[in-house]
Amino acid sequence: MFWDKEIETLDRGSLERLQLGRLRETIEHVAAHVPFYQHKLAEAGVEATDIRSLDDLRRLPFTTNADLRATYPRGLVATPPGELLRLHTSSGTTGKPKALFFSRGDVDNAAELIARAMTMAGVTTDDVFQNMMTYGLFTGALVMHYGAEKVGCLVIPAGPGNSERQLLLMQDFRSTVVHVTPSYALYFAGYLESKGIDPRRDLALRKAFVGAEPYTEESRGKIEKALGVEVYNSYGLSEMNGPGVAFECPHQSGMHLWEDHFIAEVVDPQTGEPVPEGECGELVLTTLCREAMPILRYRTRDITALVPGTCACGRSHRRLARITGRTDDVLVVRGVNIYPQQIEQVLMGLPQVGRNYLIVLDGLDEMTVKVELAGSGFDGRIEHVVRLQSEIVSRLRAEILTKPKVELVPEGSLPVSEGKAKRVIDNRKL
Ligand code: DLL
Numbered sequence: 001m002f003w004d005k006e007i008e009t010l011d012r013g014s015l016e017r018l019q020l021g022r023l024r025e026t027i028e029h030v031a032a033h034v035p036f037y038q039h040k041l042a043e044a045g046v047e048a049t050d051i052r053s054l055d056d057l058r059r060l061p062f063t064t065n066a067d068l069r070a071t072y073p074r075g076l077v078a079t080p081p082g083e084l085l086r087l088h089t090s091s092g093t094t095g096k097p098k099a100l101f102f103s104r105g106d107v108d109n110a111a112e113l114i115a116r117a118m119t120m121a122g123v124t125t126d127d128v129f130q131n132m133m134t135y136g137l138f139t140g141a142l143v144m145h146y147g148a149e150k151v152g153c154l155v156i157p158a159g160p161g162n163s164e165r166q167l168l169l170m171q172d173f174r175s176t177v178v179h180v181t182p183s184y185a186l187y188f189a190g191y192l193e194s195k196g197i198d199p200r201r202d203l204a205l206r207k208a209f210v211g212a213e214p215y216t217e218e219s220r221g222k223i224e225k226a227l228g229v230e231v232y233n234s235y236g237l238s239e240m241n242g243p244g245v246a247f248e249c250p251h252q253s254g255m256h257l258w259e260d261h262f263i264a265e266v267v268d269p270q271t272g273e274p275v276p277e278g279e280c281g282e283l284v285l286t287t288l289c290r291e292a293m294p295i296l297r298y299r300t301r302d303i304t305a306l307v308p309g310t311c312a313c314g315r316s317h318r319r320l321a322r323i324t325g326r327t328d329d330v331l332v333v334r335g336v337n338i339y340p341q342q343i344e345q346v347l348m349g350l351p352q353v354g355r356n357y358l359i360v361l362d363g364l365d366e367m368t369v370k371v372e373l374a375g376s377g378f379d380g381r382i383e384h385v386v387r388l389q390s391e392i393v394s395r396l397r398a399e400i401l402t403k404p405k406v407e408l409v410p411e412g413s414l415p416v417s418e419g420k421a422k423r424v425i426d427n428r429k430l
Contacts, residue, residue, distance in 0.1 A: 003119035003151075004112075007260055008315045015316055016054055018260055022288035023057065024048045030294050033078040036071050037296065057263060057286065062272065062297045068098045068239065077101055079292050089137045090238035100139070100238045103292040107146065110241040113258050114147020117247035120256070120313075121207060121232045123177055127153040128204070130175035132184065133212065134160050134419050139242025140212050144179050147244060153177070160184055160418040163191040174204040179234075182215035182223065183421035186355035189226030190412060193375065200228040209234045211243060213420045214323050214341050218348035222355065235323060239298055240285055246320045254307035254319025261289050264318065265297070266306055269327045278308045282327055283320070301327045331424065334365045338400045340423045346395045347371055352388050354411045361426045367404040369396065375411040 002008050010018070027048040030037035040061040041047065050056065068076065077084070085104045089097035102110070123129070129148045133140035135157060148155045156169055160181075166188065169175060180188070185208060192199060199205055205227055210220070211234035220231045235255050236243040240262060246255035257264050266281040267274050275281040283300045303326065307319040325339035332338075340359060347353045347369075354372035361367055371392060373385075385408055392406045415422075 001119050001122060001124075003116040008116065008120075008317065010260070010316055012316055015259055019263055019288060020051070020054055022260075023054070023263065023286065024051055026286070026288055026290075026294045026296070027051060027060070029078055029291075030296065034076055034294075036067070036075055040296075054263070057265070057297070058274070060286075060296050062284065062299050063295050064299050065098070065301070069096060072096050073099045074101075076293050076295070078294055079103055084292055087137075088139045088142075088238055088242065090139075097137075098238065101292040102241075105289075105291045106241065106293075109261065109289050110143045110244060111146035111150045113241065113244040113261060114144055115150040116258065117234070117244055118147060118151050118153075118177075118209075120247065120249045120315075121209070122250065123148075123151055123153055123207070125152040127151075127177050128156065128173055128175045129153045129177045129179070130156045130158050130166070130169055130173075132158050132160055132166060132178055132180040132188075138419065139236070139238045141179075143236075143242035143244060144209070163188055167192065167195065167197065170203050170205065176204050177207045177209065178205060178227075178229070179209045181212050181420060182210050182219050183213065183356070183416065184418070185210055185223045185227065185231075186219065187416045189223065190355050190375070193226070194412075198228075199226075203228070205229050207232060209247075211235055214325055216341055216345045216348055217322065218345055222348055226355075233322060235302075235320060237285075237300060237302075239295055239300075240287060241290070245285070249311065249313040249315060251312050253311065254321055256311070256313075256315050256317045257320050259317045262287060264306065264320070266304065269301075269303075275305075277306050280305045280321075280324065283323075303327060329424070331359070331361065331367075331426075333361065333367050333400075334402050336400065336402045338402070342399050343369060343396060344423075346399050347392070350388075350392070350395075353392070356412075356414045356416065357423070358414050359424045361424070361428045363428065365428065367402070368407055369404050370407045370409055370414060372411050372414055373408050 044061045046059050083103050084101050086102040088100045091097040135141040208229040208231050210231050224231050232248045236245040246257040248255050263286040265284040269282040283302045285298050287294045302323045304323050305321040325341050330337050354374045356372045358370040397403045
C-alpha cells in the first residue's frame with residue numbers, strides 16, 4: 001500500500017535530480033539566514049552554485065552534536081520568529097538539551113512522512129493506534145500522532161508506562177497498532193503474561209512500530225512472539241523531525257529512508273570519508289525540506305549501512321540496515337571495544353533469558369551483566385541456574401572477547417524506564 005505512490009517509486013534519476021535541486025535551495029536558505037552556516041560555508045569556500053552534482057555534497061562541512069549545543073537555543077534557526085510553530089528538545093546525558101524548531105511546513109512534512117510509513121506498513125482508517133511513546137518535548141509521540149491522524153486511524157494518545165491502563169485501553173478500544181520503545185514492549189509483554197493475557201486470544205493487536213533506541217533482531221523476535229504482532233523498525237532523530245526518517249516496509253529488509261527529504265551518507269567515523277555501499281559506518285544526514293532549522297551533513301553517530309540493491313516493494317528510496325549502535329556508546333573494557341547490542345544479541349537469543357538486562361561497570365574494569373530470567377519455563381533448580389550462567393558467560397566471552405560476570409536475577413527485578421532504556425551503568429573510576 002502506498003500513501004504517495006508517485007514519490008515513493010520515483011525513478012532514481014528523477015529522485016537524485018530532486019535531491020540536488022533541494023540541496024541547493026537548502027544551502028541558499030542557510031547561507032542567507034544562519035550566521036553559523038555563513039561562517040562554515042565561507043570557511044569551506046562553497047556556495048550553492050558550486051554544488052553541481054550530489055558528489056559535491058562532500059565539499060560541505062559537517063554539522064555535529066557539539067555545534068547544536070554551541071548554538072543553543074536559537075542559533076540554527078533559519079526563519080523569522082513569527083514562522084516558528086513548535087519546539088522539541090532532545091536531551092543528552094549531560095548539559096543543555098538541543099533545541100529543535102519546526103515551522104508549519106516542517107510539522108506538515110513530518111506528518112506526511114509518518115503517513116507514508118504507516119500506510120507502507122499496512123495501516124488504514126480502520127486501525128486503532130495506541131501511541132505508547134512519551135508525549136512532550138520528545139518528538140517520538142507527537143510527530144507520530146500527527147502522522148497517524150493524517151492517515152485517519154483512531155489515535156489513542158496513551159503515552160508510556162502505566163501498564164494497567166495500557167491494557168484497559170487495548171481491551172476496551174481494540175487497539176490494532178502500537179508505537180512503543182523496544183524496552184517497554186518487552187516489559188509490557190511480561191506484564192501481560194503476569195495477568196494471564198494471551199494477546200493472540202484476548203487482544204486485537206497486529207502491528208507494533210518499534211524504535212527510538214537500538215534493539216537486535218533477537219529482540220524483535222521476542223517482541224513479535226510475546227505480543228503476537230509484526231514488528232516494524234522505525235528510525236529517526238529529533239534533529240531530522242523525529243520519527244519517520246526511515247521505516248520498514250512489509251519486506252522488512254531494511255528501513256526505507258525518505259530520500260526526497262533527506263540525503264544519507266555513510267562515512268568512516270574516524271576519517272569522515274564515505275564507505276562502500278553495504279559497509280557499516282556512521283550515518284550522516286542532510287535535510288532537504290526543513291524550513292525552520294535545516295541541517296547540513298549531520299553526524300548522527302548512528303552506525304548502520306546502506307542496503308545494496310532494490311526492494312521488492314517497488315519503492316526506490318534506499319534502505320538503512322538496522323542501527324547496530326552509536327559511535328559514542330562503545331564501551332572500552334580492558335582495551336576491548338564492546339557495543340551493548342552485542343550483549344543484547346547473545347542474551348535475547350536464549351529462551352531461558354527474560355526481557356531485561358543491565359550492564360554494570362565497576363572498579364577498574366569489572367563488567368557485570370545482570371540478566372533477568374524468563375518467568376515461564378524455568379524450574380528454578382540451582383544446577384540449571386548455574387549451567388545457564390556459565391553458558392551465558394561463555395557465549396558472551398566468544399562475542400565480546402572479554403569475560404564478564406553474569407548475575408541472574410528474577411524477572412521484573414531490573415529497573416524499567418518509561419522513555420529510553422538505560423542499559424549501562426558505568427561506575428568506573430578510570
Ligand atoms: O528517538 C526519534 C524517534 C522516536 C525515532 C520514536 C523512532 C521512534 P531522539 O530522541 O533525538 O529521537 O533520539 C535519536 O535514537 O540517533 C538513534 O541513536 C536512536 N534511535 C532512534 N530510532 C532507532 C532505531 C528519537 N529504530 C536517536 N534503532 C538516534 C536504533 C534508534 N536506534
